[in-house]
Each structure stands twice: as C-alpha cells, then as structure tokens.
Amino acid sequence: xxxxxxxxxxxxxxxxxxxxxxxxxxxxxxxxxxxxxxxxxxxxxxxxxxxxxxxxxxxxxxxxxxxxxxxxxxxxxxxxxxxxxxxxxxxxxxxxxxxxxxxxxxxxxxxxxxxxxxxxxxxxxxxxxxxxxxxxxxxxxxxxxxxxxxxxxxxxxxxxxxxxxxxxxxxxxxxxxxxxxxxxxxxxxxxxxxxxxxxxxxxxxxxxxxxxxxxxxxxxxxxxxxxxxxxxxxxxxxxxxxxxxxxxxxxxxxxxxxxxxxxxxxxxxxxxxxxxxxxxxxxxxxxxxxxxxxxxxxxxxxxxxxxxxxxxxxxxxxxxxxxxxxxxxxxxxxxxxxxxxxxxxxxxxxxxxxxxxxxxxxxxxxxxxxxxxxxxxxxxxxxxxxxxxxxxxxxxxxxxxxxxxxxxxxxxxxxxxxxxxxxxxxxxxxxxxxxxxxxxxxxxxxxxxxxxxxxxxxxxxxxxxxxxxxxxxxxxxxxxxxxxxxxxxxxxxxxxxxxxxxxxxxxxxxxxxxxxxxxxxxxxxxxxxxxxxxxxxxxxxxxxxxxxxxxxxxxxxxxxxxxxxxxxxxxxxxxxxxxxxxxxxxxxxxxxxxxxxxxxxxxxxxxxxxxxxxxxxxxxxxxxxxxxxxxxxxxxxxxxxxxxxxxxxxxxxxxxxxxxxxxxxxxxxxxxxxxxxxxxxxxxxxxxxxxxxxxxxxxxxxxxxxxxxxxxxxxxxxxxxxxxxxxxxxxxxxxxxxxxxxxxxxxxxxxxxxxxxxxxxxxxxxxxxxxxxxx
Numbered sequence: 001x002x003x004x005x006x007x008x009x010x011x012x013x014x015x016x017x018x019x020x021x022x023x024x025x026x027x028x029x030x031x032x033x034x035x036x037x038x039x040x041x042x043x044x045x046x047x048x049x050x051x052x053x054x055x056x057x058x059x060x061x062x063x064x065x066x067x068x069x070x071x072x073x074x075x076x077x078x079x080x081x082x083x084x085x086x087x088x089x090x091x092x093x094x095x096x097x098x099x100x101x102x103x104x105x106x107x108x109x110x111x112x113x114x115x116x117x118x119x120x121x122x123x124x125x126x127x128x129x130x131x132x133x134x135x136x137x138x139x140x141x142x143x144x145x146x147x148x149x150x151x152x153x154x155x156x157x158x159x160x161x162x163x164x165x166x167x168x169x170x171x172x173x174x175x176x177x178x179x180x181x182x183x184x185x186x187x188x189x190x191x192x193x194x195x196x197x198x199x200x201x202x203x204x205x206x207x208x209x210x211x212x213x214x215x216x217x218x219x220x221x222x223x224x225x226x227x228x229x230x231x232x233x234x235x236x237x238x239x240x241x242x243x244x245x246x247x248x249x250x251x252x253x254x255x256x257x258x259x260x261x262x263x264x265x266x267x268x269x270x271x272x273x274x275x276x277x278x279x280x281x282x283x284x285x286x287x288x289x290x291x292x293x294x295x296x297x298x299x300x301x302x303x304x305x306x307x308x309x310x311x312x313x314x315x316x317x318x319x320x321x322x323x324x325x326x327x328x329x330x331x332x333x334x335x336x337x338x339x340x341x342x343x344x345x346x347x348x349x350x351x352x353x354x355x356x357x358x359x360x361x362x363x364x365x366x367x368x369x370x371x372x373x374x375x376x377x378x379x380x381x382x383x384x385x386x387x388x389x390x391x392x393x394x395x396x397x398x399x400x401x402x403x404x405x406x407x408x409x410x411x412x413x414x415x416x417x418x419x420x421x422x423x424x425x426x427x428x429x430x431x432x433x434x435x436x437x438x439x440x441x442x443x444x445x446x447x448x449x450x451x452x453x454x455x456x457x458x459x460x461x462x463x464x465x466x467x468x469x470x471x472x473x474x475x476x477x478x479x480x481x482x483x484x485x486x487x488x489x490x491x492x493x494x495x496x497x498x499x500x501x502x503x504x505x506x507x508x509x510x511x512x513x514x515x516x517x518x519x520x521x522x523x524x525x526x527x528x529x530x531x532x533x534x535x536x537x538x539x540x541x542x543x544x545x546x547x548x549x550x551x552x553x554x555x556x557x558x559x560x561x562x563x564x565x566x567x568x569x570x571x572x573x574x575x576x577x578x579x580x581x582x583x584x585x586x587x588x589x590x591x592x593x594x595x596x597x598x599x600x601x602x603x604x605x606x607x608x609x610x611x612x613x614x615x616x617x618x619x620x621x622x623x624x625x626x627x628x629x630x631x632x633x634x635x636x637x638x639x640x641x642x643x644x645x646x647x648x649x650x651x652x653x654x655x656x657x658x659x660x661x662x663x664x665x666x667x668x669x670x671x672x673x674x675x676x677x678x679x680x681x682x683x684x685x686x687x688x689x690x691x692x693x694x695x696x697x698x699x700x701x702x703x704x705x706x707x708x709x710x711x712x713x714x715x716x717x718x719x720x721x722x723x724x725x726x727x728x729x730x731x732x733x734x735x736x737x738x739x740x741x742x743x744x745x746x747x748x749x750x751x752x753x754x755x756x757x758x759x760x761x762x763x764x765x766x767x768x769x770x771x772x773x774x775x
Contacts, residue, residue: 048086072715091737098764106760138751139174256310309365332580333360359580380416382407384447415553434553436525438500521572530565538567538612543625544595547584549577573598620644630688640699642769651689697732700769706741
C-alpha cells in the first residue's frame with residue numbers, strides 16, 4: 001500500500017525563429033551572444049576569489065578535454081568546502097538589499113497557508129489513514145483510526161494479535177526524524193496487508209504478511225538485489241530472490257493490487273524523476289507461497305516496458321511491446337490480458353487498444369473496475385471499465401468498445417494525480433485535480449454509480465501583496481470539460497462543484513512552432529488586473545527529461561509573482577511527458593537538441609506575442625531540466641534576463657564519462673553513452689558546462705546546490721559557476737551567485753514553512769536582477 005502522501009505533499013504545490021539545422025552550439029553562440037556591456041550599469045561588488053585551478057586533461061575520441069575544476073568532484077577536498085562557504089557569504093552579501101522584499105514575500109506566502117493542513121481520511125479495511133501537520137511544525141504526521149469506533153474488531157485482527165486501539169494512532173512523525181537527523185525526505189510508506197507493520201523503504205509485502213521482500217543497493221546507489229525475509233527471523237536467514245549483475249539495470253519490487261503476486265522488475269534505468277522503466281525482465285511470485293520461487297513473465301527486450309496487475313486468474317499487462325501481426329500501427333502502450341498459467345506473450349488472450357488521438361499512460365485495478373490513465377491531445381483523462389470483462393472479447397478491441405466511464409474533470413485541469421487508492425475492494429477512486437488557477441481539489445469518483453464528490457479543496461487566504469489586496473480571492477465554479485457526457489455527471493449537491501480563480505487569473509494554452517515545425521504546448525498564466533501587454537516580466541518553466549510531465553499544478557506561492565504583474569509560463573518541451581512515448585524519444589539521446597530549441601522557441605514566443613517585455617524574461621529548471629535551460633542560455637544569453645538553476649545537472653559530458661558516479665550508467669539511455677563517438681559528439685555539442693560563450697554578457701543566475709545531494713553532485717553547480725565567471729565579459733553588470741545547503745539533499749529541505757522561505761529567496765533574486773526591488 002502506498003499511503004496518501006501525495007495529497008499532503010501537493011499542498012500549495014510544494015512537493016518541485018531559429019534555423020532548422022543543428023550546428024555546433026559554440027558556433028551558434030558566437031552569432032547570437034554578442035555583448036552589449038557598454039549599455040550596462042556599473043558593475044556590482046566583485047564575487048569571491050576564484051577557486052583554485054588544477055590542470056586536468058582527458059582524451060576522448062581524439063578530442064582533448066581540459067577541466068581545471070575537475071578537482072571539485074572530490075568532495076573530501078577541504079578546499080571545496082571552503083569555496084562553498086565563500087560562495088554562501090557572497091550570495092548573502094549580494095542579496096542583502098533584497099532582504100526586506102524577501103521577508104515580505106515569505107510572510108505573504110506563509111499567510112496564504114491555512115492554519116490547519118491535513119488530508120481527508122482514506123479507508124483501507126477497518127482503518128482510516130490520514131496525515132496532518134501539527135501547529136508550529138514543519139513536517140506531517142501519519143495517523144490512523146478505526147473507520148467506525150462502534151464496530152466490532154474483526155476476528156482476523158484478533159487472531160494476528162493486533163489489539164483494538166482506543167484512540168488515534170500515530171504511525172510516523174516526520175518531525176521526530178527531522179529533529180534526529182537534521183534533514184528528512186521520506187518517499188513511499190507501505191503498510192502490511194494485516195496492518196501490523198509500517199515501513200518506508202523499497203519493499204513489498206507477501207499477502208500473508210509473514211514475508212517481506214526488499215532490495216539492496218550497491219555503492220552507486222543502484223538497487224541490484226532482491227531478498228526475502230521471514231518475519232521473526234534474522235537477516236542471516238534472508239533468502240536471495242534475484243541479483244542483477246548488469247550495472248546498467250536496477251531491480252524494483254511491488255505487489256499486485258489484490259496482493260496475490262509480488263512483481264520483480266529488472267529495469268535499465270531509474271532516476272530522481274521516478275516512474276520511467278525501460279527494457280525490463282518481469283517476474284511474479286505467488287504471495288500465498290513466496291518461497292516457491294519466481295516465474296518470468298517477459299524476457300528482456302530493448303525499449304519495451306511491462307507493468308503487471310492481476311484479477312481473478314488473469315494477468316493484465318500494460319506494455320508497448322511490438323505487435324508484428326496487428327493492424328494497429330499506433331505508438332505507445334496498449335493493454336493485454338492472459339491466464340495466469342499462460343503468461344508467455346504468444347498466449348495473450350485479448351488486446352485493448354487506445355482510441356484515436358489517445359494514449360494510455362497508466363492503469364490501476366480494483367475488484368470491480370479497471371482504471372486507465374489516458375492522454376487525449378495533451379489533456380489528461382481517467383476512465384474506468386467494469387470487471388470482470390466479458391470472456392468472449394475479440395482478440396483486439398478499442399477502449400470505446402468496452403463502454404468506459406470517463407471521470408468528469410474541470411475544464412481548467414492541468415494536473416491529475418491519483419491518490420493512494422490502496423483498497424482493492426473499494427469502488428471509489430480518489431484523485432487530486434489541480435491547475436495554475438485551481439487550488440488542489442480532492443475528488444472521489446464512484447465507479448459503480450458513475451457519480452463523484454468533492455472531498456476537499458485547498459483554501460486560499462486573502463493576502464496583501466503590498467500593492468493591493470485581493471478582495472475577491474474567492475473560488476468560482478469551474479465548468480466540466482466539454483469532452484464529457486454531462487448527463488452522466490450526477491452531482492451529490494451543489495456544494496460538490498470544484499471552484500477556481502479564473503476570474504482573477506487567466507490561464508491560456510498555446511502551441512508554439514519550434515525550429516523544425518513541431519508544435520510545442522505552452523501554458524501561460526497571468527493576473528487579469530496586473531498584467532500589461534509588452535510590459536510585464538515573465539518566468540519560463542522547463543524540464544524536458546525522462547518522459548516526465550512538467551508539474552503545472554496549483555502553487556499558492558506563485559500568486560506572489562502573478563499579483564505583481566508577472567507572467568508564468570510552462571514549456572512542455574520534447575523529452576518530457578507528452579501524448580505518447582515518441583515525445584520523450586524525440587527529445588532524448590541524439591535528439592536532445594530538440595528540447596533546447598523548443599524552450600528557446602517558447603521564450604521567443606512570449607516576447608514576440610507581447611506576453612513578456614523583451615528584456616524581462618527569466619527561466620527556471622530543476623535537476624536534469626537545467627540541461628535545457630543551461631544550453632539555451634549558452635545559445636541565446638540575451639533572450640534571458642535571469643535564471644534559477646536548482647540542484648542542476650550541467651556538466652553532462654564529464655559526468656557521463658565517469659561510470660563510477662551514481663546513476664551515470666543508468667542515464668546512458670536518456671542522454672547517450674559518450675564512449676560512443678556519435679553520442680559523445682551530440683552530448684558535447686550542448687553540454688552547458690562545455691559550451692559557455694566567451695566574453696558574453698551572461699544572464700544573472702542563481703544556482704542552488706546541496707552538499708548531501710546523492711543524485712546530482714554539488715560540484716556540478718560549483719564548477720559551472722566558476723567557469724561562467726571566467727568567461728563572462730568583465731564589464732557586464734549581471735551576476736551569478738550560488739547558494740549551498742549544508743544539510744539538505746536533492747529534494748530541498750522540505751519543511752512546510754521553510755519551502756516558503758526558499759521560494760521567497762528565489763523570487764527576490766529574480767526581482768532584484770530584473771531591477772524590481774520595490775515591493
């Protein structure tokens with residue numbers, strides 16, 4: 001069971017004309033990065049002294065790479081820590097005159113947060129699980145209580161020795177972990193089927209809860225081994241289940257929704273952006289007798305994915321495996337089903353195909369329903385199919401042939417995130433709906449009755465921005481998306497209508513023509529009252545990696561920009577999530593330049609169409625998304641006034657050349673293997689660290705890194721900052737600063753209110769470097 005952490009972590013959105021040819025980006029920057037420093041204002045105070053340079057050369061495919069800052073990758077070098085402290089001092093001095101603005105921003109962000117923050121209870125068996133943040137605390141507490149205090153205690157629970165609780169039980173307090181370790185980031189929690197045990201590691205429970213399957217990681221943080229432990233036995237008795245010896249593959253374990261099978265996957269890549277698995281072995285283990293061993297479902301095939309569920313003797317398999325004998329020529333996933341005893345792909349009974357202009361993204365299964373997560377022309381959808389399906393289905397059918405019920409969604413919905421939905425016997429499906437203008441709304445869809453109810457919608461407190469107070473900060477009814485049959489949308493009451501802020505903030509979806517004619521989705525948000533055409537500052541958000549969707553959900557902190565006249569735009573560039581897997585493929589590997597040029601095209605569009613003033617465009621990205629923004633700044637530094645790079649991946653070439661670093665080998669499928677010359681040439685042509693333009697006026701940049709980042713080394717940002725300063729025109733007044741967290745990791749410091757402080761710092765940096773210090 002995955003507990004409903006997503007419902008809490010989503011609160012306030014906190015959780016994170018070009019030429020058609022592709023030439024060497026160094027040449028491109030020479031033609032587009034001319035310096036106009038004569039027009040700049042007087043330069044600010046000088047940055048800290050440059051870090052030491054140590055000669056380092058490596059020969060790759062006949063090319064000599066020189067990297068005087070290579071020494072920074074040795075985190076044990078005391079010079080590195082000294083350098084990070086000096087950078088923090090410089091950043092503090094640089095931001096000193098922005099402290100009043102930063103304080104005002106943080107204060108208004110915190111005042112928008114309701115006093116009580118909690119998730120609505122979610123039922124599993126006799127229990128109701130929920131989370132809340134105690135007053136004055138930073139992190140959530142996971143709790144449970146009986147669904148009906150007056151109901152009898154089930155005999156099955158008495159037999160297993162679980163005493164009936166008299167009151168609310170606290171299962172896990174993240175605040176205690178933070179106090180003990182100074183930093184905490186907990187991903188998925190899982191509760192055993194008998195509700196006796198809680199764990200927050202990579203594991204799966206056998207159905208009888210007497211066996212625990214878990215993974216071990218190697219020195220590069222690669223999960224490579226699966227073991228099984230009988231509860232009550234020591235680790236010396238653990239049984240090996242599967243060992244993956246190929247360093248380019250990871251193992252992953254989970255269980256089918258009904259608990260009858262454990263699935264073991266050997267995947268060729270996992271990453272900080274969870275959820276993309278390629279080329280797996282897939283095995284199943286019978287939970288009723290886990291010691292019998294494992295059985296392989298599908299053999300490893302390059303580029304093919306499998307996700308397995310079980311229902312009444314049938315496996316339901318979501319896959320993109322080629323179908324040579326099929327008339328379907330679509331790209332992406334389809335659904336198959338087969339008997340448990342006939343798990344070879346040659347004996348698949350039925351194939352369920354997506355309808356036209358639709359792709360299948362995921363599935364979930366219940367005793368009476370199958371839920372499909374879909375994407376139709378860029379719009380996320382959910383539908384349910386009744387189970388069991390009729391046994392005389394044709395060999396191939398389309399979703400529409402099975403009479404699906406499409407879940408009604410608001411017209412402004414950009415983000416559709418499933419809740420935990422861990423109860424296999426439940427007929428309701430919980431979802432978090434959100435958009436840049438619609439606060440998170442938690443909806444339960446009754447798949448049997450075809451009704452829905454709004455369980456909870458995030459409150460937004462009225463806060464003065466210093467310029468005006470949003471007196472009308474009230475939620476207004478949002479229409480149901482036009483694609484649904486409104487006669488089927490039975491409402492429980494008028495109060496069950498989701499509401500949004502679309503009367504105050506405008507949400508537009510545009511399609512931008514990229515360098516090769518491909519249309520790139522661009523979502524634009526601005527205040528109807530504060531925005532001024534051709535005069536407003538703007539922030540362009542990008543990612544474009546691992547096939548992951550760009551988060552366009554609600555974030556109350558963002559109002560601090562919108563209310564001050566800013567435009568915030570989200571560029572869904574290639575390499576990220578899209579209608580089908582081809583959108584990812586066309587922006588990864590040898591096609592990575594498409595991601596970069598898509599982002600530049602979206603930036604040019606915002607300026608040319610008057611959404612943003614020509615010299616007032618900023619950019620922001622996280623982790624692997626910084627490859628896109630960093631490369632875009634190298635090519636067109638004059639397009640951006642400022643940028644924020646958070647825990648950035650920037651030294652792509654050198655990092656991928658070092659297989660000893662965590663996740664490097666696993667990233668070859670996303671970016672390419674530089675040991676292959678064609679891959680090396682492609683990577684070297686856009687790698688942000690290797691293509692910084694010489695003597696140009698680079699945008700002002702805030703780089704944030706973390707000493708304890710186990711995914712992207714702290715040296716990635718430190719090296720890039722040092723090299724940018726070496727290359728920037730000495731007369732340029734724009735500044736590059738770096739802020740290092742000495743306790744946090746890749747996901748930030750994560751506290752409920754500390755996130756507001758972090759965002760306020762970033763927004764204050766943007767306003768300072770845009771010349772908008774006045775609140």
